[in-house]
Amino acid sequence: xxxxxxxxxxxxxxxxxxxxxxxxxxxxxxxxxxxxxxxxxxxxxxxxxxxxxxxxxxxxxxxxxxxxxxxxxxxxxxxxxxxxxxxxxxxxxxxxxxxxxxxxxxxxxxxxxxxxxxxxxxxxxxxxxxxxxxxxxxxxxxxxxxxxxxxxxxxxxxxxxxxxxxxxxxxxxx
Numbered sequence: 001x002x003x004x005x006x007x008x009x010x011x012x013x014x015x016x017x018x019x020x021x022x023x024x025x026x027x028x029x030x031x032x033x034x035x036x037x038x039x040x041x042x043x044x045x046x047x048x049x050x051x052x053x054x055x056x057x058x059x060x061x062x063x064x065x066x067x068x069x070x071x072x073x074x075x076x077x078x079x080x081x082x083x084x085x086x087x088x089x090x091x092x093x094x095x096x097x098x099x100x101x102x103x104x105x106x107x108x109x110x111x112x113x114x115x116x117x118x119x120x121x122x123x124x125x126x127x128x129x130x131x132x133x134x135x136x137x138x139x140x141x142x143x144x145x146x147x148x149x150x151x152x153x154x155x156x157x158x159x160x161x162x163x164x165x166x167x168x169x170x171x172x173x174x
Contacts, residue, residue: 058163
């Protein structure tokens, strides 16, 4: 059986002697790309299929990650975010029937772009106020988001394996 993955992504490498901000950002990007690879080759039903008793599915995890990209990288530092069409407290991991896969992927792309702009323009020591009232630095947010993306990419590893048996961080080279 041929793999539905049509390309092998260029895997970014964290520089061995890079600066702290550059290294954290590249590491975050590596795992953001893993999140997207976990979706490749799957149809809409597979992306939305509830795989746990709580209803966790691949597309819902992407929606959640988009939400937290805005919530941690943009809002605390006064950067613009888009208006959400859902309740972030209860619906950020749920994909409604009127939300298309393309809509969620575009939302994630916009969130990543906004987050990347905030990362580029904000020094590591700069602080902002998070949604929970805590004062956070960009350094802390980068570390926290790296942890969050890694955690959910791990969830996606398991869900993808249960759906079609695909494993690994990136597709094997042909």
